[in-house]
Amino acid sequence: MLLQLKNVSKWVQSGGQRVFLLKDINFWVNEGDFISIMGPSGSGKSTLLNGIGMLDAFSAGEYAFLDQPVHTIKEKQRAKLYKEHIGFVFQSYHLIDELTVKENLEMPLLYKKYKSSQIKALVADTLDRFNIVGKKDLFPSQLSGGQQQLVGIARALIASPKLILADEPTGNLNSKQGEEIMETFTQLNKVGVTIIQVTHSEKNMAYGSRVINLLDGHIV
Amino acid sequence: MFKNHIKIALRNLVKNKGFTFINIIGLSVAFGVAILLSMTAFFELSYDQFHENKGSIYQIYTTEQTTKEPQVSLSNPVPLAPSLQEEIPGIDKISRQLEEKIILSFNDKQFNLDISWVDQDFFSIFSFPIVEGNKNHPLKELSSVVITQETAKNIFGAQDAIGKTVLLQINQKEEPFVISAIAEDNKPNSSIEFDIAVNFVRHSKYQQNKDAWDTKNHQVYIQLDKEVSVANFEKSTAAFTNLHYKEEIDKLKRDGVLPDQNNQYMQLHLFPFEDNHFLSFPAGKANVSKTLPYLVLGVAFLILLIACVNFVNMNIAKSSTRLKEIGMRKTLGATKKHVFFQFWFESILIFLTTIIIGVGMSVLLLDPFKTLFNTEASLGSTITPVIGFGFILAFFMITLLAGGYPALLLSKLGTLQVLKGKLNGKGRNHVRDVLIIIQFAIVILLTSGAFVLWGQLDYMRSKDLGFNKEHVISFPLNGKRNSYEAIQLIREELERQPNIVSVTGSDNNLGIGKDGSVYQSILGFDHKGKGVKTNMLVVDYDYPETLDIELKAGRTFNRSFPNDSKSILINEAMAKELEESDPINKQIMMDDSIKYTIIGVIKDYNFRKLNKKIDPITLFMDTEWDLYYGYVKIAPTNIIESYDNIKSIWQKIEPQAAFLGSFLDENIDRTFRSEKIMITIITSGAIVAVILSCIGLLAISLLVVNQRTKEIGVRKVIGASVSSITILLAKDFIKLVLIAFACSVPIAWWSTSNWLENYSYHIDLTLWFFVISGILAILIALATISVGTIKAAMQNPVKSLRTE
Known part of the structure; x- marks a missing residue:
């Protein structure tokens, strides 16, 4: 088992009252899963994903990632955990505009203190694998949306994480580009990468092996 | 990475x-x-x-109790230094120093130089390194002279200077001296400056004053033994002072002066020489x-x-x-x-x-x-x-x-x-606001400071000093001729000129001339059983007339009265000091033997800088005392021509001497050197501060406008006018400037009023200085902010809403 959530809740204080974004979520993920989280706007999809990605802490409940209790360990260890094992893909790509494709890909490796020879090799591999060698010196603004998202995925994958978290990865793309991105995910899943995606679209949902439906913070 | x-x-x-x-x-x-x-x-x-x-060099000063506050003098009598060394233990080295001008001749060329008359120890107390010649005792021989490298170059060019004989004009006589050593040039950060140094014993008045404890004209520097403290030294000189200054002390006692807390009427003090540049009394x-x-x-x-x-x-x-x-x-x-x-x-x-x-x-x-x-x-x-x-x-x-x-x-x-x-980030805006307040407080502080300083300087410049400063030229009599002869020659030459009104001379300048020298001579004597002190000024005929100094009573010096060399003119302050309601024709014993008759009273005029009150002054006209400055009053027309005219005549009379004449208002202006430096610093500081603050405010206002684009759009859609939006955006910043104003005014007020206290004659501090700088700051801030705000306020709301 890659991760497990037990009775997880998330709330915010608003006007002296607790407003639940997530309530009593129980949920587990095995290695190699491709999970789609579905639900209408405001149902808590992104909150759940951010919690799993450790960008945000749950208010209550237990969260185990690779048998480590995420809800009790220190910030530093938690950062280490997600740095090592989780890659993020965002709806609006979140590439750094001032860096070229190649430099964007390098960045996670720099923070993980890879040696420069290793970085070179990994970047070259990744550029090759995603067929973007020709674009390595371009800036994000010079790429189409689909290409930018491809770079985003490549960046998420470059340090070989166990888990990819994708928050509406095709939300800003047209249908053809979206399909290509989803194809890429499928390919990755086939070679063993665990993927959790948040999506609105039934079509994208179909790529996943398991679906979790959220409504008003509950799994339905 | x-x-x-x-x-x-x-x-x-x-x-x-x-x-x-x-x-x-x-x-x-x-x-x-x-x-x-x-x-x-x-x-x-x-x-x-x-x-x-440094650390063991001290300068001597004496304090003397008076009926008012104690008086300080840096000048000392000639016998002081040798007596101290003989009678007081703990003095390692001691040297007198008297700074004067002197004319040096070499091969028919003349040089007007700054001379320091010093004792042998001078060069071992102070670090004025000797680069050539006798390094250890450069002034051992009485006929030795030490010159600086620059002076050596000026006089001898590329020739070797050591061993050359030069002539120094002492007491109207040229006496030979041999150059024994060359010292490094004066450092720019040295208070003591000289072109040449000669043994103190060779000074023209040395023999005359060798044992005179009541004539004081030079500084004394001391290097104490390591184990001696200043307090100990001052204590150990009490008896010494009581013995040697007995006459003066007796007079003080007679005048009812009270001693200080140590029961001393006069006391020798030391101050560390390293503080010399910053010292006042x-x-x-x-x-x-x-x-x-x-x-x-x-x-x-x-x-x-x-x-x-x-x-x-x-x-x-x-x-x-x-x-x-x-x-x-x-x-x-x-x-x-x-x-x-x-x-x-x-x-x-x-x-x-x-x-x-x-x-x-x-x-x-x-x-x-x-x-x-x-x-x-x-x-x-x-x-x-x-x-x-x-x-x-x-x-x-x-x-x-x-x-x-x-x-x-x-x-x-x-x-x-x-x-x-x-x-x-509500919290972070507080930091930003505080920082902007600090900025503008500094701006207001500096601008109001600059305003006050300018006000005071302008006041001092335009104040009626009691004499004509616009049309009088003064120049040092720096030639070889006897000064009275020189003045007479100029008078004869200039009398024929149409634009010259009158010519006179005196032994002191008004303000600071191009020669840069300032001095003051004070005379003390007894009148009606009470000690009186007065400034002394030796003048030639027509002095009050040339300078337009108003005569209050009596007459001025006149050629038709042959006995005028024993007559004196006094100012009103002096008349008051003498406690004479009708001083005319009163006789005064200023010396043991000579009686002077008061022939006139002149109106008080500011003969010293405006931070000093007008003290008593007495004008003498005794040709036994030399004149050092010539004065020429010119007509208000063709001023430049007249100046050139005087210059060429001076050069005819004294071909070897440079003409260093300048108008008295320039001289007065020169006395404001420190004020002017302060003003320049504060004003330029204020300008830079304003520019920098504007840059910062501009950038921030642009960003704030950017952040509030949506709000501006919504307000406009609802019906806000351009002006109301501009006011809305500017309001926050103006509030900050007002707070800054409130914070800085007390500080500015306190510091400027403190500064003005230094001046006996000063402007009254009014709130206007600060209000104006506050208004200025607000206007500048408004102008800066409006660059971005007006544009944003005028923008089509559809456009600004679309950006969201």
């Missing part, structure tokens, strides 16, 4: 060209100005610090005041502060565009430390660039700066290892604070929050 940071830093800087430019310009100007100002300050502070015996006490250099350092600090505030404010405001990047970096594994160092590094990059530009700027501007501030300061003469290290430390601290604070803020942001691109 490092490379990545450099890349992103550079690309970001290039992307925000305008911002980068403003940031760099602001900081560079601030660094450049701060470097120049602190250089001046450190130069001032370095005065007289180069003497190796208000109310009879030695007071070391380093206000000016610290004020300059303060202004430099304030300017740096403003620039750093700009930097912090702009960086924080600008960081909103970098939020996404920070968030992304965090999800990719960057820790707080990473983010902090990245942004700090970017700041360091900017700071390094600006310090390089700043240093370059200060080097380029050094020469104009030196003339502007009338300083000899240079990078070479000021930088010591300590100052250099301090400078680097200061730079490091600035980058850490100004660069580190925004970096710290950004690194502390939560990942999710920044990924959404939102800053929840």
Whole structure:
């Protein structure tokens, strides 16, 4: 088992009252899963994903990632955990505009203190694998949306994480580009990468092996 | 990682060209100005610090109890130094020093030089290194003379100077001297300056005053033995003073003067020579005041502060565009430390660039700066290892604070929050507001300070001093001829000229002439059983007439009265001091033998600088005393022509001497040197502060307008007018300026009124000085803000709403 959530809740204080974004979520993920989280706007999809990605802490409940209790360990260890094992893909790509494709890909490796020879090799591999060698010196603004998202995925994958978290990865793309991105995910899943995606679209949902439906913070 | 940071830093800087430019310009100007100002300050502070015996060199001064406050004198009688050395233990070395002008002749060429009459120990007490000649005892022979390298070059050119014989004019007689040593040139930061130095014993009045304890005309420097303290020395001289100054002390007792707490009427004191440059004697006490250099350092600090505030404010405001990047970096594994160092590094990059530009700027501007501030300061003469290290430390601290604070803020942001691109920052705006308040408080402080200083200077310049300063030219009688003869010759030559009104002479200048010398001679005597002190001025005929000094009673010196050499003119203050209601024809014994008759009373005129009250003065006309300055009053027409005319006549009469004439109003202006330096510093500081604050305010207002684009759009749709929106946007900033005004006025008031206290004649401080600078600050702020706000307010609301 890659991760497990037990009775997880998330709330915010608003006007002296607790407003639940997530309530009593129980949920587990095995290695190699491709999970789609579905639900209408405001149902808590992104909150759940951010919690799993450790960008945000749950208010209550237990969260185990690779048998480590995420809800009790220190910030530093938690950062280490997600740095090592989780890659993020965002709806609006979140590439750094001032860096070229190649430099964007390098960045996670720099923070993980890879040696420069290793970085070179990994970047070259990744550029090759995603067929973007020709674009390595371009800036994000010079790429189409689909290409930018491809770079985003490549960046998420470059340090070989166990888990990819994708928050509406095709939300800003047209249908053809979206399909290509989803194809890429499928390919990755086939070679063993665990993927959790948040999506609105039934079509994208179909790529996943398991679906979790959220409504008003509950799994339905 | 490092490379990545450099890349992103550079690309970001290039992307925000305008911002980068403003940031760099602001900081560079601030660094450049701060470097120049602190250089001046450190130069001032370095005065007289180069003497190796610093710490054990002292100068003697005497305090004398009077019926009012104790009086201080730096002048000493000739026998003091030898007697001290003989009778008081603990004196290692001692030297008298008397600074005068002298005419030196060599091969029919004449040079007007600054001479110091000193004792043998002079060159071993002070560090004026001998580069050539007799290094150990350069003044051992009475006919020896030490000259500086520059003087040697002027006199002898490339020839070897050592052993050459020159003639010095002493008592109207040329006496031969042999050059025994060449000293290094005077350092710019030395209080003691001389072209040549000769043994004190050779001074013209030496023989006459050898045993006279009541004639005082020179300074005495002492180097104490290591184990002797100043307090001990002062204590041990009590009996000495009582013995040698007995006559004076008896007179003081007779006049009912009370002794000091140690039961002394006169007391010898020492002050450390290293404080010499900063010494004054208000109310009879030695007071070391380093206000000016610290004020300059303060202004430099304030300017740096403003620039750093700009930097912090702009960086924080600008960081909103970098939020996404920070968030992304965090999800990719960057820790707080990473983010902090990245942004700090970017700041360091900017700071390094600006310090390089700043240093370059200060080097380029050094020469104009030196003339502007009338300083000899240079990078070479000021930088010591300590100052250099301090400078680097200061730079490091600035980058850490100004660069580190925004970096710290950004690194502390939560990942999710920044990924959404939102800053929840009510709290940070407080910091920004406080910083803007500080900026404008500094601006108001400096501008109101500048206004007050200008007001005082203008007051002093335009004040009626009691004599005609516009149409009178004074010039030193620096030739070889007897001064009365010279004046007579000029008078004869000029009488025929149409634009010359009258000619006279005196032994002192008014204000400071081109020769730069200032002196004062005071005479004490008994009148009606009471001690009286008066300034002495030796004049020629027509002195009050030439200077338009009003005659209150009696007559002035007149050629038809042959006995006028024993007549005197006094001013009103003197008449009061003498307690004579009708002083005319009263006789005064100023000496044991000579009776002087008062023939007239002149109106009080400011013969000294305006920070002094008008003291009693007595005008003598005795040809036994030399004149040193000539005065010519000219008609108000063809002024330049008249000046040239006088110059050419002087050169005809004294072909060897330079003509150093100047109008009295120029001379008066020269006495305001320290005020002018202060004004220049504060005014230029104020200008730089205003410019820098405007830059900062402009940038911030633009950003605020940007952030509120949506609000502006909504308000316009609802029906707000352009002016109401402009007011809305400007209001917040004006509030800050008003708070700044309220904060700075008390400080400005307190410090300027303190400063004005130094002047016996000063303007009245009114609130207007501060209100005007406050209004000025508000106007400047408004003009700056309106650049962005009006444009935003005029924009089509559809457009501004669409950007959301």
